[in-house]
Amino acid sequence: MSNLTDKDPIFGDAASSDAVELVVVPRTADIGGFTVRRALPTAKRRLVGPFIFLDQMGPGEFDRGKGLDVRPHPHIGLATVTYLFDGEIVHRDSTGVEATILPGAVNWMTAGRGIAHSERSSGEFRTRPDHRGLAGLQTWVALPKTHEETAPAFHHHDAATLPEVVAGGARARLILGEGWGAESPVATFTDTIYAEITLEAGSSIPIDAIHVERALYxxxxxxEIAGDSFEAGRLLVLKPGDPITVRARTSARFVLVGGEPMDGPRYIWWNFVSSSKERIESAKADWKMGRFDKVFGDEQEFIPLPE
Known part of the structure; x- marks a missing residue:
């Protein structure tokens, strides 16, 4: 997902909790009739561990005959991680992959030195007589300097392959990394945590401090954290070194993201991430001049380089 360059998140509610360092209120934008909320990056926080981008897609429902149409666009220096709560997306990319992601599964696309991809709804999705809902999260993971120019690649993991930990009214699914005695099968380049957590009203879950940088979306x-309550549509950046307990005042769903700090600052422009401004300039020129490989099965359209 892209094209929210003028919709940066804003600094949110003052956090009274000693456990919360920053609260970010995402900015909301309309992408072709579909609502997107961007929580990262923001001026006050560029990264949480390797996570440099976090978008909430929906929830929303398309009219009959309509669907998601994110035309082919490029990436460098990052891995995209797509995770759905509802609906489906057909992914196509310039490595020749076509894959449909469904709720609970993971699409991990390594851009490395350069990849192009599109994200669209299938014809079957557009013509369903009853339900064409779509909701989920797209995150970008910045690559370490040693792997910024790695070969592009794509990996899909079905929902059944991701471990779940259930205790009382709490459930945690390990999307990336490890926690609560379980480990995701998805390979990452640095120490990373990404988990979907659901809580029944009144239940709670511990969040340890093993990972240096952590945030809850x-x-x-x-x-509730340490007596302070937080509502939906907030990114809570946690203070390092402090284990916390999250309790649900109502039934709740959130994700934990984070990991080790990056090996230096990252620059981000449109869909490009790099430790080098010069590398971003060369990627801009490559896309403008058509030097990226075409997206398999989606060769006719593309998103032009923003001017």
Whole structure:
């Protein structure tokens, strides 16, 4: 997902909790009739661990005959991680991959030195008589300097391959990394944590401090941390070194993201991430001049370089 360059998140509610360092309120934009909320990056926080970008897609429902149409566009220096709560997306990319992602599965696309991809709804999705809903998260993971120019690649992991930990009214699914005694099968380049957590009202879950940088993105419901409550549509950047307990005031769903700090600052422009401004300039020129490989099965359209 892209084209929200003028919709940066804003600094949110003052955090009274000693456990919360920063609260970010995402900015909302309309992408072809579909609502997107951007929580990262923001002026006050560029990265949380390797995560440099976090978008909430929907929830929303398309009219009959309509669907998601994100035309082919490029990336460098990052890996995209797509995770759905509802609906489906057909992914196509310039490595020749076509894959349909469904709720609970993971698409991990390594851009490395350069990849182009598109994200669209299938014809079957557009013509369903009853339900054409779509909701989920797209995150970008910045690559370490040693792997910024790695070969582009794509990996899909079905929902059944991701471990779940259930205790009382709490459930945690390990999308990336490890926690609560479980480990995701998705390979990452640095120490990374990404988990989907659901809580029944009144239940709680511990969040340890093993990972240096951590944040919670509250997708739905209301939670409490150390006596302070937070509502949906907030990114809560946690203070390092402090284990916390999250309790649900209502039924709630949120994700935990984070990991080790990056090996230096990252620059981000449109869909490009790099430790070098010069590398971003060369990627801009490559896309403008058509030097990226075409997207398999989606060769006719593309998103032009923003001027």
């Amino acid at each position: 509250l997708y739905e419901g209301e939670i």
